[in-house]
Amino acid sequence: MASDATIARNAPTVAPRAAPPTTLQKMARRRSTVAFLLTLPLLGVIGGLVAWPAAYAIYLSTLNRRMTAFIGLENYAILLDNDTFRMVIWQSCFFAITAVILKALIGFWLAHMLHHIPTKGQRIWRGMLLVPWVIPPALSTLGWWWMFEPSYSSINWLLSVFSVPPVPWLGEKWWARISVIIVNVWYGAPFFMIMYLAALKSVPDQLYEAADIDGATGWQRLRYVTLPMMRNIISITVLFSLIVTFANYDIVRVLTNGGPRDLTHVFASYAFQVGVLSGNIPRGAAVSLFMFPLLAVIAYFVLRGINQRTKEIGA
Amino acid sequence: MSATAAPRAAHGIFHKAGSLRAERRWALWSAYVSLIIAAIVMLAPPFYMLITALKTSAEIADLGGNPWIVRSPTLENFAAILGNEMFRGFFWNSIQVTVLVVIVTMLISVPAAFALSRMRFWGSQWLATGVFLTYLVPDTLLFIPLYQIVGGLGLLNSTWGLVLVYPTLTVPFCTWIMIGYFASIPKELDEAALIDGAGWLQMLWRIFIPVALPGIIAATIFAFTVSWAAFVYPTAFITRPDEMPLTIGVVSQLIRGDTFAWGQLMAGALLAALPPVVVYAFLMDYYVAGLTAGATKG
Structure with missing residues (x-):
């Protein structure tokens, strides 16, 4: 950062001034002052709208229902005793892990296929395959909801063409869980595809040429060239998607609203039901804070991945 | 594979x-x-x-035959939904909130990204990491405390409350990708500007913003799509139909009673999804650049 130092020293002399600048003017032109003023609104958003609410949530979760008395960790204890909530923990993990694995596999496969076809045609295919990611999920889930509708289900009609009996998509607990996962995979797989495609394109061709000269088979090329080169992007994307999927709300809200019998609730939708709809704000805050430890662990690994990548690129 | x-x-x-x-x-x-x-x-x-x-209600209700084809296409669902005053209200609310949020986001994140990428100061590294970490904090973790805070400010059931909280969704990511774009601008340009006697703000306005314009477009598109599609905050904060933006409006208000007007509902959902799809269709490359920038530029 040598240039910055010279900038700071030179700036006052470069600007033509008749009178020697006052202290205030000097302050205003100091680099740190300018930088502070430029980042002030950002600090306001991070501090006032993220950090402060997060701390406030912890405080809220230690209050009783009417928010009049401090009850320590009792909200957490009550939740952990509750069968419905234990089911919510299980369902959130099952939903997030299954959906992310499927999204990653499908995304990788599509990126690979897209990478294989001539460059000229890639644009149009990419354009079509990215459509699910572009439509606001709350609205596209409405379409899925209609496709799953018990008596008019168009998916069941397609299945009936192959003489498969109708599936109770949203009425039976396992099918409802699978439906939520299907919609989430449909929405999220294109994101993986686009990330992996960018990563595939950044692998230098020389590496493949070298592998070919060494007589590598297709599988070996994938295993020893492509995957190591993409490892970082794969882990960042998977971890990032794990956070987003784990915290998902809109798909569950529109598709099942937690039903049948609260069996498809995830943390976010259960927190909403307890906190906002039933009016027990402290316990709702406790529900959503259960996400925090897991998110913190994932965030740590994402950050490590990003730092490694910065070093590899050689910034 | x-x-x-x-x-x-x-x-x-x-x-x-x-x-x-x-x-x-x-x-x-x-x-x-x-x-x-x-x-x-x-x-x-x-x-x-x-x-x-595109189907009439009678055709939707008809269970015989292939549901995937339309026999007598009609635009009456679109006409009905566009004639619905409540739906037009949702649209207007969405436009209002989105435009304000995009402007606020860019005004916050572009100067901040400039300072973080070019003006090393005490704590700038930590702040950049903090920006990324806030990007990883999901809205579903924050909506309950924000519900209390927005309620305390008297902004529940108001689009202003949404304008206040949406920056938590947009600002961290936009700042993050702008840091990447600004960092890729060669230092020689700064030096040339300094020789010509430019100050910091002139440098930002005359050099960094024009040169990083693709990044700014990508960030703007991101802020636009995110605020248009935002669902958790409006669901929590808005219960009065006349203040609802499109996402929650379509999902909660057009579904009424036991007999759904499926044709109108789908027409409404499609129209609501149209703006981001149109933006995407015309600016796909910027859109994709913005998507991938987060991980590849960091």
């Missing part, structure tokens, strides 16, 4: 020219077949929404 790898593995290094070409052709075929299947699956829901929106 192993679909293309397998046939090559069988041959090892002893290729013959003919078999190599056959393999290539086979790989290409399998690629196209998978892409066609994927495209059908990916486009089926929006296609079916459109088909439903």
